[in-house]
Amino acid sequence: MRQRLAWTAAESLPGRLEVLRLQGVPAEADLPPRIGALLEAALAAYLETAEPRAVIGGISREEFRGIYHGEGRNAPETPLETVLAGAERLALFVATVGNAVTTRIRDLFGRNEPALGAMLDSVASAAADRLAVLLSARFLGTEGGAGANGTRVLAYSPGYCGWHVSGQLALFAALDPGEIGVTLNSSCLMEPLKSVSGVLVAGPAGIHRFAPAYPFCPECRDQSCRARNAALTTS
Amino acid sequence: MDILKEIAASLERGEDDRVAGLVRQALEERCAPLDILHRGLIAGMDVVGEQFRKREIFLPDVLIAARGMNAGLDLLKPLLAQEGVPSAGRIVLGSVHGDLHDIGKNLVAIMLKGAGFDVLDLGADVPAQRFVDAAQEHGATVIGLSALLTTTMPVMKEVVDLVRARGLTGRVKVIVGGAPVSEAWAREIGADAHGYDAANAVERVRALVAAGA
Numbered sequence: 001m002r003q004r005l006a007w008t009a010a011e012s013l014p015g016r017l018e019v020l021r022l023q024g025v026p027a028e029a030d031l032p033p034r035i036g037a038l039l040e041a042a043l044a045a046y047l048e049t050a051e052p053r054a055v056i057g058g059i060s061r062e063e064f065r066g067i068y069h070g071e072g073r074n075a076p077e078t079p080l081e082t083v084l085a086g087a088e089r090l091a092l093f094v095a096t097v098g099n100a101v102t103t104r105i106r107d108l109f110g111r112n113e114p115a116l117g118a119m120l121d122s123v124a125s126a127a128a129d130r131l132a133v134l135l136s137a138r139f140l141g142t143e144g145g146a147g148a149n150g151t152r153v154l155a156y157s158p159g160y161c162g163w164h165v166s167g168q169l170a171l172f173a174a175l176d177p178g179e180i181g182v183t184l185n186s187s188c189l190m191e192p193l194k195s196v197s198g199v200l201v202a203g204p205a206g207i208h209r210f211a212p213a214y215p216f217c218p219e220c221r222d223q224s225c226r227a228r229n230a231a232l233t234t235s
Numbered sequence: 236m237d238i239l240k241e242i243a244a245s246l247e248r249g250e251d252d253r254v255a256g257l258v259r260q261a262l263e264e265r266c267a268p269l270d271i272l273h274r275g276l277i278a279g280m281d282v283v284g285e286q287f288r289k290r291e292i293f294l295p296d297v298l299i300a301a302r303g304m305n306a307g308l309d310l311l312k313p314l315l316a317q318e319g320v321p322s323a324g325r326i327v328l329g330s331v332h333g334d335l336h337d338i339g340k341n342l343v344a345i346m347l348k349g350a351g352f353d354v355l356d357l358g359a360d361v362p363a364q365r366f367v368d369a370a371q372e373h374g375a376t377v378i379g380l381s382a383l384l385t386t387t388m389p390v391m392k393e394v395v396d397l398v399r400a401r402g403l404t405g406r407v408k409v410i411v412g413g414a415p416v417s418e419a420w421a422r423e424i425g426a427d428a429h430g431y432d433a434a435n436a437v438e439r440v441r442a443l444v445a446a447g448a
Contacts (some may be wrong), residue, residue: 025293034249035295109341112305115298121338165386187333189388221414 004179006202009050012097013043014126022122042119046097049104050124052131053180056097056200064090064199067170068163078197079210079225086165086207088151091139094177095131097124124194132157132196139200145225146167152205154228157198158188161225162216171197205232219220237387237393238264238421242307246279247286249296251303268314272351276307288434295430302343306418308348322353328379329357331390333342339413347379350437361395368388369397370407377443379436380426381412382413391416392424399425408443412436 016039025035061084068080084090093118096100099121101124136153158167170187182195190197201208209232212225238261245253252440276418283300288294303397326347332339337359344354355373357365364377380391391411398407408427411420423437428443430436 010371023294025295032249032296034299035293038295105338112302114297114301114305114341114345118294118338118342159384165384167338185335187335187384189333189384189386189422191333191335193335196322219415219417 002055003035003182004053004055004173005135005138006051006053007131009047009052012050012052012127012130012134013046014107014123014130016043018111018120018126018129019043020156020220022121023119024124038115039118042123044121045108045116046101046123046127047102047137048129049098049100051098051100052095052127053098054093054131054135055175055180056091056093057175058089058091059174059199061087061090061197063195064092065175067092067154067174068167068199070158070167070170072120072162073164073166075164075214075216076160079214080156080161082210083156083201084209087201087203089139089202091156091200092171092198093135093200094127094172094175094180094182094190094195094197096190096192097127097131098190099181102193111226126161128196130193132200136200140202150230151202153202153207154208155165155196155198155200157196160220160222162214168197171199172181188206208232237432238266238280239270242271242275243279243282246303248278248281248297249303252307253344254303255306255310258310262310262314266287267318268318271307272311272315272320276311276350277351278337280304284346284349284434284437298342298345300342305345306347318404323351324377324440325353325355325373325375326377326379327355327357327366327373327375328381328442329361329366329383330359330383331387331394332360332362333390334382334413335359336385336413338383339433340379343379343381343412343430343436346433346437347440349431350441352440357435361422363390366394367397367401367403367412368406376407377440378407378409379440380409380411380429382411382416385415387417388413388420391420391426395425410436410439410443436439 043098104118105121140153161164165188172184242257248346330337344356347354382388409436410428411426412430418429428439430439
């Protein structure tokens with residue numbers, strides 16, 4: 001079933017530590033007051049401008065395999081293929097924090113406010129990731145991260161973990177997220193920029209665990225799989 | 236304290252609001268604009284850049300200092316132009332065609348300006364030909380290309396090929412950067428350098444210019 005969802009900007013507001021991590025500030029750092037003030041200003045700017053919304057649609061494993069194959073440009077072996085084998089339910093999703101945030105970021109750079117612009121950019125990126133977490137909870141039917149019998153939902157996205165970014169074409173064709181204002185350009189880049197897309201995979205926690213030892217892993221600067229794996233182990 | 240040292244120290248301390256005022260004061264005290272630029276603004280930003288490379292300060296600290304640097308530069312630019320003072324080098328910069336991500340490119344532009352380079356920022360979604368046209372038109376010796384998508388990285392090769400096709404190899408050098416871009420990719424397409432991050436990009440551009448780009 002296909003659903004359109006919306007949240008308030010406050011509901012999608014990311015944690016301060018996550019924003020600072022994206023700015024390269026470690027969690028244990030002694031935060032100078034000027035950076036703290038910058039962070040608060042960026043969070044306030046996000047609350048003023050964000051319009052978080054999403055579209056989500058359930059899909060069978062067989063249907064998804066066709067979408068995942070996409071343009072045939074995925075890596076020869078990917079973790080998602082293994083994950084899919086143990087999946088109980090799947091849903092495609094596209095979510096965005098809207099275009100006004102991006103406009104504000106560009107405006108800040110244009111007005112010689114690069115520190116605030118870059119901080120707001122990190123807030124918006126972290127917020128877009130948070131939308132995937134909110135969607136996962138909604139898909140699972142609980143507000144927490146784990147469902148009954150240890151079922152977990154995690155999001156996987158084109159452009160990561162061997163799923164070629166051209167996979168966006170099939171995903172967008174299947175879900176048609178135009179109604180929330182998200183489109184693809186010729187490079188498979190989503191507009192508004194601060195958007196996320198992919199597949200939500202529900203299944204036992206164990207199916208989501210994988211070692212980051214694929215040929216494409218050394219080139220990956222994201223490395224978020226490590227934190228995800230750790231969270232699966234500790235919860 | 237010497238006014239120029241005070242400008243540098245203000246940048247280092249992140250007192251960006253004070254910098255423009257100090258530059259004005261230095262001009263009133265008849266300091267040469269070039270001295271203010273090199274011994275005040277660039278000296279301060281060099282320390283900030285070094286602290287950032289050593290991870291003693293963070294990206295927001297650098298950008299707060301850059302705000303002060305830009306405010307000071309705005310006052311100096313017309314005077315430097317009047318005196319015909321050359322910059323550290325002229326760079327054409329942009330995110331390649333199909334890529335709308337510009338934060339990384341903006342950070343590189345800010346750091347380059349802070350190091351005294353004259354940066355012509357073409358923005359995002361820039362076709363290959365426009366980079367090379369701009370470099371020729373404005374006499375730039377380095378073209379900086381940013382891409383955040385694997386699907387847009389081939390445009391970098393188009394730029395390198397076009398530089399070669401127009402006989403500009405050696406005179407115009409190409410540096411590439413962005414999350415999916417690696418040193419190996421730079422070598423594969425024949426680019427002259429790869430910038431791992433904004434601070435590294437400045438070092439690499441300096442080296443390219445010093446080598447006679």
